[in-house]
Amino acid sequence: MGNDHFVRFENVDKSYDxxxxxxxxxxxxxxxxEFVTMLGPSGSGKTTCLMMLAGFETPTNGQxxxxxxxxxxxxPHKRGIGMVFQNxxxxxxxxVYENLAxxxxxxxxxxxxADKKVDKALSMVSLQGFESRMPMQLSGGQQQRVAVxxxxxxxxxxxxxxxxxxxxxxxLRESMQYEIKHIHESIGVTVVYVTxxxxxxxxxxxxxxxxxxxxxxxxxSPDELYERPVNSFVAEFIGxxxxxxxxxxxxxxxxxxxxxxxxxxxLANPIVxxxxxxxxxxxxxxERALIDPDTKMDNNHKGKIEEVIYHGDHTRLRLDLLxxxxxxxKVPNSSNRxxxxxxxxxxxxxxxxxxxxxxxx
Amino acid sequence: xSQEQILSSDGIPLEESLKKAERKNKLKAVLLxxxxxxxxxxxxxxxxxxxLFRSVDDRMITxxxxxxxxxMENWDGQDLPDEPVYKAIYxxxxxxxxxxxxxxxxxxxxxxxxxxxxxxxxxxxKLKKIEEGNYKEQxxxxxxxxxxxxxxxxxxxxxxxxxxxxxxxxxxxxxxQDRNIVQVEEDRRIYKILWMRTINVAFWVTLxxxxxxxxxxxLLATLPMKYSNxxxxxxxxxxxxxxxxxxxxxxxxxxxxxPINDLIVxxxxxxxxxxxxxxxxxxxxxxxxxxxxxxxxxxxxxxxxKTISPSLMRAGKSLGxxxxxxxxxxxxxxxxxxxxxxxxxxxxxxxxxxxxPALVGGASGSLISNTIAYHMKSSLDWAFASALGTMLLVxxxxxxxxxxxxxxxxxxxxx
Numbered sequence: 001m002g003n004d005h006f007v008r009f010e011n012v013d014k015s016y017d018x019x020x021x022x023x024x025x026x027x028x029x030x031x032x033x034e035f036v037t038m039l040g041p042s043g044s045g046k047t048t049c050l051m052m053l054a055g056f057e058t059p060t061n062g063q064x065x066x067x068x069x070x071x072x073x074x075x076p077h078k079r080g081i082g083m084v085f086q087n088x089x090x091x092x093x094x095x096v097y098e099n100l101a102x103x104x105x106x107x108x109x110x111x112x113x114a115d116k117k118v119d120k121a122l123s124m125v126s127l128q129g130f131e132s133r134m135p136m137q138l139s140g141g142q143q144q145r146v147a148v149x150x151x152x153x154x155x156x157x158x159x160x161x162x163x164x165x166x167x168x169x170x171x172l173r174e175s176m177q178y179e180i181k182h183i184h185e186s187i188g189v190t191v192v193y194v195t196x197x198x199x200x201x202x203x204x205x206x207x208x209x210x211x212x213x214x215x216x217x218x219x220x221s222p223d224e225l226y227e228r229p230v231n232s233f234v235a236e237f238i239g240x241x242x243x244x245x246x247x248x249x250x251x252x253x254x255x256x257x258x259x260x261x262x263x264x265x266x267l268a269n270p271i272v273x274x275x276x277x278x279x280x281x282x283x284x285x286x287e288r289a290l291i292d293p294d295t296k297m298d299n300n301h302k303g304k305i306e307e308v309i310y311h312g313d314h315t316r317l318r319l320d321l322l323x324x325x326x327x328x329x330k331v332p333n334s335s336n337r338x339x340x341x342x343x344x345x346x347x348x349x350x351x352x353x354x355x356x357x358x359x360x361x
Numbered sequence: 362x363s364q365e366q367i368l369s370s371d372g373i374p375l376e377e378s379l380k381k382a383e384r385k386n387k388l389k390a391v392l393l394x395x396x397x398x399x400x401x402x403x404x405x406x407x408x409x410x411x412x413l414f415r416s417v418d419d420r421m422i423t424x425x426x427x428x429x430x431x432x433m434e435n436w437d438g439q440d441l442p443d444e445p446v447y448k449a450i451y452x453x454x455x456x457x458x459x460x461x462x463x464x465x466x467x468x469x470x471x472x473x474x475x476x477x478x479x480x481x482x483x484x485x486x487k488l489k490k491i492e493e494g495n496y497k498e499q500x501x502x503x504x505x506x507x508x509x510x511x512x513x514x515x516x517x518x519x520x521x522x523x524x525x526x527x528x529x530x531x532x533x534x535x536x537x538q539d540r541n542i543v544q545v546e547e548d549r550r551i552y553k554i555l556w557m558r559t560i561n562v563a564f565w566v567t568l569x570x571x572x573x574x575x576x577x578x579x580l581l582a583t584l585p586m587k588y589s590n591x592x593x594x595x596x597x598x599x600x601x602x603x604x605x606x607x608x609x610x611x612x613x614x615x616x617x618x619x620p621i622n623d624l625i626v627x628x629x630x631x632x633x634x635x636x637x638x639x640x641x642x643x644x645x646x647x648x649x650x651x652x653x654x655x656x657x658x659x660x661x662x663x664x665x666x667k668t669i670s671p672s673l674m675r676a677g678k679s680l681g682x683x684x685x686x687x688x689x690x691x692x693x694x695x696x697x698x699x700x701x702x703x704x705x706x707x708x709x710x711x712x713x714x715x716x717x718p719a720l721v722g723g724a725s726g727s728l729i730s731n732t733i734a735y736h737m738k739s740s741l742d743w744a745f746a747s748a749l750g751t752m753l754l755v756x757x758x759x760x761x762x763x764x765x766x767x768x769x770x771x772x773x774x775x776x
Binding site for chain 2: 102
């Protein structure tokens with residue numbers, strides 16, 4: 001057990017039916033004070049991981065450590081982990097005060113001290129004065145805040161959040177994201193957050209673990225994840241992405257030549273596909289390709305505008321480029337680009353470093 | 362309050378045009394409700410009204426002795442009445458004798474005071490010997506009881522059209538000759554025992570149902586669909602079986618030579634020649650009624666438990682509550698609406714249960730409903746049966762009221 005990680009998943013497998021693994025050989029380390037998000041499509045095993053950490057599911061194989069202790073044999077109520085549930089799970093028959101006081105009461109904390117803690121937790125989510133309300137009398141956002149306050153009121157070192165903002169509308173969700181982020185920063189609690197919303201993950205986290213198929217595909221900081229995805233699933237899942245399927249024909253240093261299925265050749269950055277003859281999917285972010293670039297770029301190709309979609313601050317173009325009819329391009333909205341029309345041919349350029357040759361799909 | 366009248370665009374007051382527009386819908390609604398309303402009126406409101414009416418109706422005797430009661434109005438009820446009363450009695454009895462209907466009043470009067478039976482019969486027999494004039498003397502000659510004021514007082518007491526004597530009887534009380542309410546003699550107090558037994562059985566059956574149904578309902582609400590459906594069928598299957606069949610099956614199971622007794626003997630809990638009596642007593646009533654009423658507890662509990670999110674218990678545990686604390690503080694309080702509904706339902710059904718106690722209850726396990734049936738079918742004292750029925754109804758309403766005060770009726774959830 002010689003490790004210094006706050007939370008550690010070690011070769012964790014989980015199967016519900018004995019036929020399929022929901023989580024496969026998972027290894028994941030989380031440091032104290034971190035905000036780690038488990039991000040992935042539904043069914044990718046992220047919630048299962050959270051439930052194993054909380055103690056509501058047991059790993060089929062492998063160990064989970066919390067603070068260097070194996071926690072498999074500790075029942076949930078002794079783990080001291082705060083948790084925010086998907087639908088808040090506020091106790092509907094208790095007032096806000098009673099909801100928050102529940103974890104303190106079961107810990108036999110004297111009333112005056114408990115009152116102080118409840119007050120502090122409520123002020124953290126700016127809900128003072130709501131103590132005597134019932135959960136049903138609160139709006140969705142307020143219920144969410146109560147749930148967050150309740151998970152923090154007994155000063156746990158680790159808080160788990162299972163898609164806590166899923167039921168809120170867009171604006172509220174965004175403001176809650178910042179609020180949770182600020183709470184995390186101000187009290188330094190370790191947060192493990194589960195979501196399938198990538199913007200949420202990118203906004204809030206120190207590190208993001210992208211789950212797919214029961215495995216962590218990539219664990220890194222948000223910018224790293226977006227700028228340097230390590231495989232085509234991550235590239236596809238995080239942000240918008242243009243892809244070309246092809247085969248590596250030549251590798252030289254940090255560049256490789258990729259022959260596309262349409263016959264054209266482009267220069268790319270060999271990340272996964274590193275040797276000649278390998279199949280690859282090349283990934284390029286929409287904002288990294290420019291129209292009629294001023295500076296010299298090592299990929300320059302002609303594309304035909306198939307569709308123009310006006311988005312206010314920017315215009316989104318769908319191009320037919322090198323056989324990819326779904327090539328998306330983002331053009332900032334400015335007066336000098338009024339010539340963009342459907343059916344027009346334009347010059348597109350991008351750098352090979354932004355164009356990553358990943359595993360084939 | 363001075364509100365300007367709002368007109369719709371064609372100049373008609375808005376309220377009126379709204380009414381006009383809604384009229385068709387309202388008519389439709391009324392037509393849709395009408396069959397149910399009529400049905401309720403015919404099979405519910407009328408019978409209950411009739412039952413209430415019968416339980417206090419005492420006009421039969423008034424109608425049969427009209428002249429007597431009219432004449433008695435001027436009598437103070439102290440000493441023997443004067444001639445006109447006896448004359449009226451003579452005329453009434455004569456009329457009844459001619460129509461051969463005097464038998465009906467005998468039972469009624471004998472209930473008022475025993476001894477009337479022979480008094481009336483003898484008088485009627487000798488009626489033709491009575492000559493006109495001086496009826497009082499001739500009556501006393503026929504039977505000396507006509508000279509005892511208490512009989513005439515009893516007769517006068519039967520005069521009012523309405524009487525709550527049947528209700529008193531249902532509570533083991535009666536009027537004495539001075540119209541005071543007194544308890545009946547100790548050895549004749551049977552209804553109090555019956556009421557207590559009925560409430561007792563209903564209470565315990567409710568409790569047994571609750572204890573058995575709570576875990577089943579919890580399992581039903583939490584098991585995966587394929588298992589819970591199967592379990593639900595197991596719960597409902599008896600519910601779909603005829604009540605009589607189920608009760609008879611219990612008779613097969615519980616009889617002294619039945620399988621349950623066989624098992625008890627085989628386990629060595631009782632000797633073969635000393636098999637316990639599981640039927641024709643309160644045990645049989647408890648067992649069979651609990652089984653039969655169980656679904657009425659399971660269904661409301663299940664429907665409430667189904668709505669309790671499993672994440673609530675998880676939340677309780679994650680916040681540090683042991684499973685027991687989480688159950689007591691979180692899960693249990695949330696099931697109270699279901700418990701209330703289930704208990705109320707089972708208790709009310711149990712308190713008026715008829716078939717099962719009639720078949721497996723025997724003498725010591727029969728309940729108030731069996732007595733009502735007895736008075737309906739055998740003793741033909743419909744007034745008394747109605748009074749008992751009304752008392753039962755009032756009891757149920759009282760329970761409902763108490764429940765409403767304690768828990769609140771809007772807290773009930775039947776599904």
